[in-house]
Amino acid sequence: MPVRIRNSFGVVFGRMLLRGIGQIYLLPSARAGAILLGALAWQSWTLAGACLLGVLTGTAWGLSAGDAAGSRAGLDGYNGALTGLGVMAVLPSGPLAWSLVAPLACLAAWMTHAWRRRCAVPPYTAPFVLVTWLLMAMVAGLDFPQAAAPAAADPGWGGATQGVLRGVGQVMFLDDPRAGALCLLGLALGAPRAALSAALASGLCLWVAGLAGFPADAAQSGLYGFNAVLAAEALRMVRPGRWLWPCLGALLSLGLMRGFQLLELPSLTAPFLLATWAVRQAALRRPAQARTA
Template sequence: MSLQVRDSFGAAFGRILLRGIGQIYLLPSAWAGALLLAAAAWQSWAMAGACLLGALTGTVWGMAAGDAAGSRVGLDGYNGALTGLGVMVVLPAGPLAWSLVAPLAWLASWAAHAWRRRSSVPPYTAPFVLITWLLMAAAAGLELPRAAVMAAADPGWGDTAQGLLRGVGQVMFLDDPRAGALCLLGLALGTPWAALSAGLASGLCLLAASCAGLPADAAALGLYGFNAVLAAEALRTVRPGRLGAWAWPCLGALLSLLLMRGFQLLALPSLTAPFLLATWAVRGVALRRSPQTRAA
C-alpha cells in the first residue's frame, strides 16, 4: 500500500512539474510539458536540465507555500523554468550558472505568486523577464563570461518553414527548427487550437516582417514570431465580441512584432517583454469593449 501511495504521489507530482513547463506556452498540459522538455533536450541537455530544475524549484516552493491551486496547474513552475533557460543563455553552462538556476527560479516563482495575489492582471512571464534583465546587467557589469552564441541549425527545410518553426521554438530560446517542430507537436497534444494559433501567429509575423522589409536574418531565426506566439495564445480565450474570434490574437501578434522591432532599434534585449506589453494592452482594450464590462 505504501509503495502504491508513493508511486501515486510521484506520478501526480511529475504531472504537476510537466504542467509547469507546459505553462511556458500558457498550457496546463503535462503532455505538452513533456514534449517541450524533449525539444529543449534536442537542442541542449544543459538547457533541458536548467528548465527542469527551474520548474522543480518553483513547483516545490509553491507547494511548500501552500499554493496548492496554483501549483496543480503549473502556475508556480513556468517562470522558474524560463529563468533556468535564461541563465543558460546568459552564462556558460558551468558551476556559476548552475549555482544560480535554483535561487533565481525561486525568486521568479515567488514574484509571480506575489503578483497574482495582489493584481487581477496576469503576470505571465514578467518575473522571468525582470530577473533575466538583472542577470544580464550584472553579467555585463561584472564582466562575467558570456554563453557562446551557437550557429542556428539548418536542416534544409526552406527559409519560410524554418522561420515559422523557430518562431515557435524561440519562446524557449530554441533556434533549431526541429526543436520548434517538437514544441508545436507538444502544443497540439495540449490542445490543437494552441498549435494552430502558434503556427498562424508565427507565420503572420513572418509575412508581416517580409512585407515591411525588416531584416531577413532576424525573421529567419524566428525573432519576430515568438512573442506573437505567446500573445496569440494569451488572447485566444478573450471574448471575441463583434470583431471575431481571431481579431484579438492577430492584433496582439502584430503589436508584439512592432514592439519587438522597437527593442531591436534601441539595441535592448527584449526577451518576452513585447508579448507582455502587447497582451496587457490588447487585453485591456478587449475587456473595456466587452458588453459585460460596459453593463457593469
C-alpha cells in the same frame, strides 16, 4: 501501502512539473509539457536540465508556500522553468550558471505568486523577464563571461517553414526547426487550437517582417515570431472565437520587438507582455462598453 503512497505522490508531482513546462506556452497540459521537454532535450540536454531544475524549484516553492492549486496547474513552475533557460542563455554552462538556476527560479516563483495574489492582471512571463534582466545587468556589471551568441539561421530546406517553426521554438530559446516542430506537436496534443494559433501567429509575423524589410536573418531565426506566439495564445483565451484580438496582439508584439532591436535592448518576452496587457484591456473593455451603450 507506503510504496503506493510514494508512487502516487511521484506521479502527481511529475504531472505538476510537466504542467509547469506546458504553462510556458500557457497550456496546463502534462502531455504538452512532456513533448516540450523532449524538444529541449532534442536540441540541448543542458537546456532540458536547466528547465527541469527551474520548474522543480518553482513548483517546490509553491507547495512549501501552501499554493497547492497553483502548483497543480503549473502556475508556480513555468517562470522558474523559463528562468532556468534564461540563465543558460546568458551564462556559459558551468558551475556559476548551474549554481544560479535554483535561487533565481525561486525568486521568479515568489514574484509570480505575489503578483497573482495582488494584481488583477496576469503576470504571464513578467517574473522571468525581470529576473533575467537583473541577471544580465549583474553579468555586464561584474564582467562575467557570457554565453556565446547563437549562430545565424541557415535557410536550408523550406526557408519560410523553418522560420515559422523557429518562431514557435524560440519561446524556449530553441533555434532548431526540428525542435520547433516538436514544440508544435506538443501544443497540438495539449490543445489543437493552441498549435494552430502558434503556427499562424509565427507565420503572420514572418510575412509582415518580410514586407516591412526587417532583417532577414532575425526573421529566419524566429526572433519576430516567438512573442507573437505567446500573445496570440494569451488573447485567444481572453476572447475565445475572436481572432481579431490575437492578430492585433501578434502584430503589436512584432512592432515592439523591432523597437527593442533598434534600441539595442534585450527584449526576452517583454514585447509579448506589453502587447498582451494592452490588447487584453481593450478586448475586455469593449464588451462592457457595448452593454452600456
